[in-house]
Amino acid sequence: MVNVAIAGSNGLAQFIANFLSTKTCHQFIILSRFPKPTLVSKGWQVLEVDYANNSKLRYTLTGVDVVISTISGQAETALITAAAQVNVRRFMPSEFEGPPSLRSFSSLPDRGNSTSISLLQQYGMEYTVFTCGVFYERFAPGGMAAFQIGQGTRIDREGEYLINLRSMTAEIPYLSDGRNSFICMTSAQDVARAVVAAIDLPRWPTEIRMFGDRVSLTGLVGIVERVSGQELKKSFVSVESLRQLYGQAKASNNVRQQSRFAHLMDAGNGCYDFDTCNLTSLVNIQPQRFQEWLRLVWSW
Numbered sequence: 334m335v336n337v338a339i340a341g342s343n344g345l346a347q348f349i350a351n352f353l354s355t356k357t358c359h360q361f362i363i364l365s366r367f368p369k370p371t372l373v374s375k376g377w378q379v380l381e382v383d384y385a386n387n388s389k390l391r392y393t394l395t396g397v398d399v400v401i402s403t404i405s406g407q408a409e410t411a412l413i414t415a416a417a418q419v420n421v422r423r424f425m426p427s428e429f430e431g432p433p434s435l436r437s438f439s440s441l442p443d444r445g446n447s448t449s450i451s452l453l454q455q456y457g458m459e460y461t462v463f464t465c466g467v468f469y470e471r472f473a474p475g476g477m478a479a480f481q482i483g484q485g486t487r488i489d490r491e492g493e494y495l496i497n498l499r500s501m502t503a504e505i506p507y508l509s510d511g512r513n514s515f516i517c518m519t520s521a522q523d524v525a526r527a528v529v530a531a532i533d534l535p536r537w538p539t540e541i542r543m544f545g546d547r548v549s550l551t552g553l554v555g556i557v558e559r560v561s562g563q564e565l566k567k568s569f570v571s572v573e574s575l576r577q578l579y580g581q582a583k584a585s586n587n588v589r590q591q592s593r594f595a596h597l598m599d600a601g602n603g604c605y606d607f608d609t610c611n612l613t614s615l616v617n618i619q620p621q622r623f624q625e626w627l628r629l630v631w632s633w
């Protein structure tokens with residue numbers, strides 16, 4: 334039995350807690366800045382934390398073996414420091430996106446991920462970065478917000494990313510050399526399942542890569558058209574023009590638009606693309622394919 338602390342109470346944290354409580358004997362606590370009566374009513378233990386209070390954080394983490402973080406920035410670095418001080422054995426930082434090696438191509442603002450990894454290396458703590466590409470939930474009815482995921486991304490509402498499945502429109506970024514960009518994707522449920530399975534591994538590699546599907550952006554549109562039986566109205570937008578639109582959104586202080594354009598640029602620039610996946614050699618999990626997931630969530 335392992336003592337686990339999940340930092341944050343968003344949808345991903347809840348998926349992880351659900352797998353921990355239903356599929357394992359591990360004990361877990363959820364760390365949140367606020368009381369969470371809905372989570373407590375599920376029988377889960379929620380401890381209120383103030384990430385600026387190191388001594389209380391150390392006290393809360395005493396006896397914890399593994400921290401799974403869904404929080405970012407200064408709060409996460411404070412959590413890593415406190416965890417190192419009380420000898421927490423393993424730390425999974427809040428990543429769950431594209432590979433860190435492609436971060437330098439990203440147009441998104443840094444949420445402190447690189448700092449967190451540097452700190453984990455500095456403290457010599459065992460860690461693993463979960464790389465899973467984009468969540469399928471970006472294409473769900475109600476978007477990621479319907480699962481309480483992605484508030485920090487500012488593209489969590491339905492239809493804000495690549496494809497709007499209600500209006501059946503798609504915005505497909507392309508590179509000036511005409512290369513078709515690829516994207517890796519996984520359902521957040523499968524990510525949570527894999528995260529929980531990884532707790533039992535004797536050793537963690539510094540990165541665990543998984544995806545349910547790897548498709549080109551036009552291939553993604555093709556899947557939606559096949560599954561829905563409808564043709565999408567497609568507009569192709571170059572990464573260069575997205576960069577200009579991003580600049581305009583920044584000048585007018587439109588944060589949501591900035592985020593949308595940055596996410597589209599990242600898709601076009603291949604920031605979520607990787608072709609090797611070491612998850613299946615580590616744990617026995619076959620992630621759901623995008624097509625099956627899409628059919629189920631939209632009842633097509």
Ligand SMILES: NC(=O)c1ccc[n+]([C@@H]2O[C@H](COP(=O)([O-])OP(=O)(O)OC[C@H]3O[C@@H](n4cnc5c(N)ncnc54)[C@H](OP(=O)(O)O)[C@@H]3O)[C@@H](O)[C@H]2O)c1
Binds near residue numbers: 340384471
């Ligand atoms: N691959 C994808 O497509 C994708 C999409 C979305 C997210 N993600 C990943 O999923 C993880 C969660 O991201 P998210 O956007 O869903 O969550 P988020 O909105 O950034 O928040 C995560 C948690 O952080 C805590 N938090 C928020 N603001 C904070 C602050 N100022 N100080 C301290 N704590 C704060 C909150 O916990 P409490 O309120 O309980 O304290 C919240 O539950 C991240 O690792 C992200 O990279 C991946």
